[in-house]
Amino acid sequence: xxxxxxxxxxxxxxxxxxxxxxxxxxxxxxxxxxxxxxxxxxxxxxxxxxxxxxxxxxxxxxxxxxxxxxxxxxxxxxxxxxxxxxxxxxxxxxxxxxxxxxxxxxxxxxxxxxxxxxxxxxxxxxxxxxxxxxxxxxxxxxxxxxxxxxxxxxxxxxxxxxxxxxxxxxxxxxxxxxxxxxxxxxxxxxxxxxxxxxxxxxxxxxxxxxxxxxxxxxxxxxxxxxxxxxxxxxxxxxxxxxxxxxxxxxxxxxxxxxxxxxxxxxxxxxxxxxxxxxxxxxxxxxxxxxxxxxxx
Numbered sequence: 001x002x003x004x005x006x007x008x009x010x011x012x013x014x015x016x017x018x019x020x021x022x023x024x025x026x027x028x029x030x031x032x033x034x035x036x037x038x039x040x041x042x043x044x045x046x047x048x049x050x051x052x053x054x055x056x057x058x059x060x061x062x063x064x065x066x067x068x069x070x071x072x073x074x075x076x077x078x079x080x081x082x083x084x085x086x087x088x089x090x091x092x093x094x095x096x097x098x099x100x101x102x103x104x105x106x107x108x109x110x111x112x113x114x115x116x117x118x119x120x121x122x123x124x125x126x127x128x129x130x131x132x133x134x135x136x137x138x139x140x141x142x143x144x145x146x147x148x149x150x151x152x153x154x155x156x157x158x159x160x161x162x163x164x165x166x167x168x169x170x171x172x173x174x175x176x177x178x179x180x181x182x183x184x185x186x187x188x189x190x191x192x193x194x195x196x197x198x199x200x201x202x203x204x205x206x207x208x209x210x211x212x213x214x215x216x217x218x219x220x221x222x223x224x225x226x227x228x229x230x231x232x233x234x235x236x237x238x239x240x241x242x243x244x245x246x247x248x249x250x251x252x253x254x255x256x257x258x259x260x261x262x263x264x265x266x267x268x269x270x271x272x273x274x275x276x277x278x279x280x281x282x283x284x285x286x287x288x289x290x291x292x293x294x295x296x
Contacts, residue, residue, distance in 0.1 A: 031256075031263075034053060034253055041252075042252070054261070072239070075153075077223045078219065079154065080158065082218075085169065085214050087162075087169070087170075092177045095174060096180075109166065110170065112164065112167060117228045118227050120164075121228045125156065128150055128155070132147075132149050149235075151232065151233075153233065156233070157232055157233040160225075160228040161221070161222045164225060165218045169217060180203075184202050184203075184206070206284075212280070216270065220266055223240075223266060225238075225240065226240045226241060
């Protein structure tokens with residue numbers, strides 16, 4: 001028990017420390033430099049400590065409207081989250097029974113995970129351009145007058161993001177329902193519960209932590225997405241695309257403040273999701289304990 005650590009242990013520890021530093025070091029540097037003073041630049045040493053650049057960020061630097069881009073990304077992320085959760089649950093319930101073409105539908109749904117993101121974005125943009133050409137050529141006058149494009153945040157943009165988030169949600173729900181104990185549903189039906197009551201009072205509470213995980217995937221993947229948005233988002237950029245554009249034009253710590261803000265939103269969503277999972281598990285454990293006391 002008193003023998004010292006081997007040389008291999010220290011080598012592996014040093015390698016792990018270097019890996020963590022390489023992975024999180026740039027992010028930590030950006031966080032620190034975003035709190036530069038008014039005369040600070042893009043590098044160390046820091047010229048004071050203040051929230052000056054966060055204030056400049058939300059004032060708008062005359063280059064882009066960060067506030068509008070933030071609201072667009074937030075609205076799109078929340079929409080993608082809701083749609084991902086709903087479709088993932090419905091697909092998980094549907095795939096519990098065998099049906100013709102099940103395998104083909106499954107592989108089609110997850111194929112977008114292996115297709116390069118930029119190809120998916122280009123394909124969706126091309127499809128909507130063809131739709132625009134068709135509407136302009138054959139659409140009624142009341143529709144074609146003033147018509148520009150059907151591409152937008154909640155049309156082509158939403159579809160592009162769902163090709164990224166839905167496969168993750170589907171895989172999670174398939175794994176959950178594959179090991180779900182169907183006897184619990186049978187017991188609820190034996191007690192006279194309707195299909196909706198069975199889902200609401202039996203299935204949903206059990207799979208709630210997984211639903212929170214799917215929602216987390218849906219929002220965070222949409223919030224940070226650039227490649228699938230690049231060709232299919234329409235005329236208004238999301239916040240990650242604005243951030244990418246600003247890297248070539250902004251030469252002040254304002255760009256670091258924007259990066260810190262977007263990362264803080266991601267961490268906030270992750271924290272809320274973890275708290276929700278902890279609460280749901282504690283609630284289930286409390287109900288189980290109360291049920292056990294009632295039997296006694």
